[in-house]
Amino acid sequence: MTDPALPGVIEDPHTAYIAWSYALAALSLAGLAFVGWWRARHWSARAKAALRAEAEGGEAEEKKASTP
Amino acid sequence: MIRALMSVYRRDVALAWAGGGGAAAPLGFYVGVVLLLPLAMGPERALIAAAGPPLLWVAGALSVLMTLERLFQADLEDASLDQLLLAAAPLELAAFAKGAALWTALGLPMALVGGIASLTLQTPPAAAPIIALGLAVGMAGFISIGLLGAALAAGVRRGGVLIAVLVLPFFAPPIIFGAAAAAAASAGEAPFEGAFQLLGACCLFYAALGPIAAAAALRLQAD
Amino acid sequence: MITVFANPDRFMALSRYLTPILAAAAAALFAWGLPQALVTSPPDYQMGETVRIMYVHVPAAWWALGLYAAMGMASFVSLVWRHVLADVAARAMAPVGAVLAALCLITGSLWGRPTWGTWWEWDARLTSMLVLFITYIGYLALWAAIEDAQRAARLAAILCLVGLINLPIIRFSVDWWYTLHQPASVLRLGGSAIDPAMLSPLLIMAGAFACAAASITLLGMRSLIHRRQALAAELRLARSAP
Amino acid sequence: MTRRAFKGQPSEGLTDESRLVDGLAFEGLALARGSRLLFQDLTACYQPGVLVELTGPNGSGKTTLLRAIAGLASPAAGVIRMGRATDPEDRASLAHLLGHRDGLKGALALRAHVRFWAELFAGDAGQIDDALALVGLRGLSALPARVLSQGQARRLALTRLVIAQRPVWLLDEPAAGLDRAGKNLLADLIDRQVRQGGLVIAAVHEPLGLPAQSLALESLKP
Structure with a gap:
């Protein structure tokens, strides 16, 4: 049965919704x-x-600081 | 303390009126929006009479939204907000005083203009004062909850649109009750029944909630 | 319970396992509930098959409201005890709640079309849901508008709390408005007492939605915490760079 | 502008109860700007009747510290005690804060500003004209504040300190924009406030030329 308010919609409109x-x-x-x-x-x-970049940055500084 | 609050109130009323033509801009906007209805819907009397009172409320809400942006943004920018925080009165009451100033400077004139405009919208003349009174109460409610929107968006560039979307959900109850009260008044029912009382209750609640929430937000803005 | 989640690291460890578990639970509940909802449960004597939309519409409505209440609680905790996790939780729940509110409105419209013949019916509950949806949009807009994350969190918390206080008022005024302008007696969406055979799929689907929403929220919280860590680390890097 | 005593100054100056009992104290104070920690573990105590010069490079937290003392900014850790008050609202009612921006409304007249401050801070509304005269703006009192130059605007902001008596003055680079006479005026005001038992904390880049303790923020690196 087609829904009167929706002429031409597929046979059973409810499954679509x-x-x-x-x-x-x-x-x-x-x-x-x-x-x-x-x-x-x-x-x-x-x-x-x-x-990780910050950690590496830290190590680089320690290395720099430790070498005289 | 009362002196401090009165000083905030007087200064803000003076500033609201001093800023180039004072309340002319929001009032002009308000009348302009009311004018749009007949232009959009045609001169048919019954149609306009039905849509008239509610439109007064929608236009009123929009006009108030326009005035909220500069409420706290100016104070935050020029650091006079700090003075309010250091004042001899709690910030909640200072926010309330600013809201009251905006209500006096712009809210009341808008309600008056709304009452007059209702005549052009085919509502019976006897209803005009009641509609104006309803609008005055509604404006107090809009401005009170608008305080929160203005405080939240004080730090935001061009915060006007943001304030609108923040505050509109809270405008729902006053619009519902206000428009119903206006429609009842124009239908000639007893003036201060049902909808009007609910409108009053809702606006009183906002008048308490708005300043408190706005003060909390302002303290964060100044932090 | 709150203190258990107190610091973000313990939360990250816990949520690493909780998120997939909840997602699996949601999938299981959907697997269990969908056949019942779509096939085995009886059609409605008036609406026929379209009542099956209820099994999606109603849970969406429940959790759109439920999430906003949860955000309100998180906002309260964030304002009173200044909990970092509470800010993150409220911020992570907002998009889920907004999408559920939108889903509720759309499915309500899809359900209304065959039932009432129009795409949108200003039914009291749909209108209140529309207001709630705009409240969500406002909340997210406020977050987006403020740069400083900490201030944005506190301001959004205030807005959420005031919104929560106002929900019953808005709900009452919309109901009052609906009864005032009551059109011809309209079949209310799912208003009739729910047939017990329909109740079990509804509860299962509601449970499935709950687990899905919880899992997505935890996922959101994890990414927000990672985001804060990343931005803070990058800031420190930028500052300490020679 | 000759240095002359402030005519019409209320005789008792700082009223007794507003005079600080035991000054200003920081206990393990830490301040942060957003997520960035400015400094931590600041513990100090200043008796009433003292000028404290706050120094430190840009961004070291001078402004944030002044705002924290005034109760506007919340400290990351630690306690700020002003007399018996530790609660931010109580501290706020005991302090004047003069920030970089003068907090003036362009459309409002000078006299209206001073009257507004007199009432807002519970000061003496009768002193308006004297206060304006003291800062040398008596002639412009009817004009809107937007006509003022930066130095004049700063002088108008100074009337805030004079029109309402408060024990604690928090000044953020007060001398910025002032000419020689303005700097003398500022020194006069601070000197009198300190002699009356008030406490003045000024964030400065070069000394004010008055006897002062100093608090250098760069020594408190996080």
């Missing part, structure tokens, strides 16, 4: 998860790099 609802739910959760994961990976890498 249900499908869209679940697809959007999945999309939004997956999108949030992906963005969260990508940002976490990006920032942890950057933090590691910065801390």
Whole structure:
């Protein structure tokens, strides 16, 4: 049966709305998860790099200070 | 302490009026927006009578939003905010005094203009004073919660838009009750019943909550 | 419990394991709940199949509100005890709550279309959810507008707390507004008493959404903490560079 | 501008209860600017009736320290005690803070400024014209503040210290923008405040030419 208010829509309109609802739910959760994961990976890498650079910087200074 | 608060109030009213034409700009904006309705909807009387009172409230809310940006931003920029923090009165009451000054300088004139404009929107003349009174109460509510928006966005360049999006959710209750009160007044119902009382309650609550929250935000801005 | 998460390092160690566990729990609950929601649970006697949208719409509404309440608590802790983690938690929850609120509005519209024949019905609860969605947008806009992270956290906490205090007022005024302008008696979305057979998939789906939201929030908190460490280290590097 | 006694100065100067009982004290004070630690473990005590010259390179935390004493900035660690007051609001009511920016409203007249400060800080509103005369701006009192030069604006800001008596003065580079006469005036005001048992802490780059203790921030590197 077609929905009178929506002439010409596929035979059973309800499955379309249900499908869209679940697809959007999945999309939004997956999108949030992906963005969260990508940002976490990006920032942890950057933090590691910065801390390592700082550590190396520290060692370089110690070497400089220790050599007369 | 009262002297300190009165001095903040008087200075802000003077500043609100001194700034080039004083309240002319926001009032002009307010009337301009009210004018747009008939232009957009055509002169058909019944249509305008239905949409008139609520539009007065929407236009009033937008006009108040325009005046909020400079409320604390100026004080933060020229460091006079520090004076308020060191004053012989708590910052919460100083914020309240600034809100009261803005209400006197701009809120009341807007409510008056709203009452007059309601005549052009086909509302019965008897309703005009009640609508104006409702608008005056509503403006107090808008400005009180607007204090918080202004304080939060004081440190932000061109914070006007930010203030709008921060404060609009809080404008919902006054708009709902105010527009309903205005519609009831123009429908000739008993003036101070139902919606008007709820409007008053909501604006009183904001008048207490706004300054306290704004003072907390201002202390952070000055930190 | 709060002190256990007190310092960021212990939190990072704990969340390293908690995040995947919660994600797995969410997947399991979805696997368990989806067949019930889509197939085995009975259709509604009035709305027919479209009631299945409820299993996504209602959990989204619950957690959009639940996350804002959690943000309110985190904001309170952040303002009163100046907890670094509380700021990070509130900031990490906001986008999840905003997306859930948007999802709730969209699925509400999709559900309304076959039920009421219009894409948007100014139903009291949908309107309140719209206001909550704008509140989320305002919260995120405030964070974005302020450079100093510490000040942004405290100011956003104040805004969130005031928003939380106002939620019941906004809810009451919207309900009052809806009854004032009550159009012809309209079938309320999921208003009829929920048939017990529908209750179990609803609760399972709600649980799945909760685990997913918690996992994503922890992930967000981890990246915010890493971000702070990275920026602080880079700042120190820039300053100490010869 | 001849050096003349401040006519009409309230005779008792600092009223008794506003006089500090036991000065200003820092205990293990640490200050940070955002995430950057400026200094830590500052412990010192200053008796009333003293001028303290705060020195240190740019960005060493002079301004932040003055704002912390006034209760505007919250310290990262440690306690600031002003007389019996440790709570920021209490300290704020005992102090005047003169920052880099003079806190003037361009549209407001000079007299309106001084009257505003007299009432805002619970000072003596009768002294307005004397205060303006003291800083040499008596003639401009009706004009809006935007007409003032930088030095004149600084002099107007100085009237804040005079119009309302407060035991603690926190001055951030007060001499900036002042001409020779202005610097003399500033020295006069500080000298009288110190002799009356007040406490003046001034962040300066070159000494004010008055007997003073000094607090050098660069010696407190984190």
